[in-house]
Amino acid sequence: PPFACSPAAKPANLNFTLKNLDNVDVKLSAFRGKVILLNFWATWCGPCKVEIPWFVDLQARYGKQGLQVLGISVDDPLTALKPYAAQFKMTYPVLQGLGHEEVQEAFGPLVGFPTTFMISREGRICGQHMGLTGKNVFEAEIKTLLEGGR
Numbered sequence: 001p002p003f004a005c006s007p008a009a010k011p012a013n014l015n016f017t018l019k020n021l022d023n024v025d026v027k028l029s030a031f032r033g034k035v036i037l038l039n040f041w042a043t044w045c046g047p048c049k050v051e052i053p054w055f056v057d058l059q060a061r062y063g064k065q066g067l068q069v070l071g072i073s074v075d076d077p078l079t080a081l082k083p084y085a086a087q088f089k090m091t092y093p094v095l096q097g098l099g100h101e102e103v104q105e106a107f108g109p110l111v112g113f114p115t116t117f118m119i120s121r122e123g124r125i126c127g128q129h130m131g132l133t134g135k136n137v138f139e140a141e142i143k144t145l146l147e148g149g150r
Contacts, residue, residue, distance in 0.1 A: 003144045005126035012036070012119045013106040018072065018095035021082055026093055034068040035145040036119040037138065040097070040104065043076045043084045045113045047132035052088045054135040058142060059092045065146050066121065072097040074104065074113060120145050 014028040039055060041048040052071070059069040069092035073081055077098060085094045097103055104110050107117060111130065118127035118141045127141050 003127070003141045005120050005124060005145065009120070009124040009126050011123050012038075012117065012125045014119075014123065016100070016103050016106070018097060018100060018103065020096070021078065021085055021094050023078070026095055028070070031068045031070065032123055033121055034066050035062075035121055035142060036117075037067065037069045037142065038107070038117040038119060039069065039071045040074055040107070040110055040113055040115045041071055042074050042113050043080050048114045049088075050132055051114055051116075051135075052090060054138065056089060056091055058135075058138060062142055062146060067142055067146065068092070070095060072103060074098070074110075118142070118145060121148075 014032060017025050017027045020026050037055065037058070039051070041052070055069045055071070059067060071090065071092060071094045073094060074097045076084070078096060081094060081096065114131065116129045116133065116138070117125050120126050126145060129137070
């Protein structure tokens, strides 16, 4: 069956502020009203290396329609994040999650990485993917949520 957001989907807690790669505060709540692909990842994570180029592509293709990819690095210092983000041409916000376990707890418990959440325009967690997930799966969910499939 096509992907749809469950009526019982719980609200995502977006009441967090994390620093980006320029050490500027970014409020997750600022992206309310967009379809958010929220990816918890790490530079040492093998499957993350596979998914990140897909997220860059999806952001490029669906950003104008209202998609916002957000990458929260779970435990890397800024010194490791900056060159990695440059190498992978990460065009979407990369946020520093180091020392902010409360964000993981709000979405977790997260038992492995990558873990990716699909959040609707209404701010509900409509999908959760642990480990390497097919690009086609992400794309199908993005399209449905952009079209208002709550």
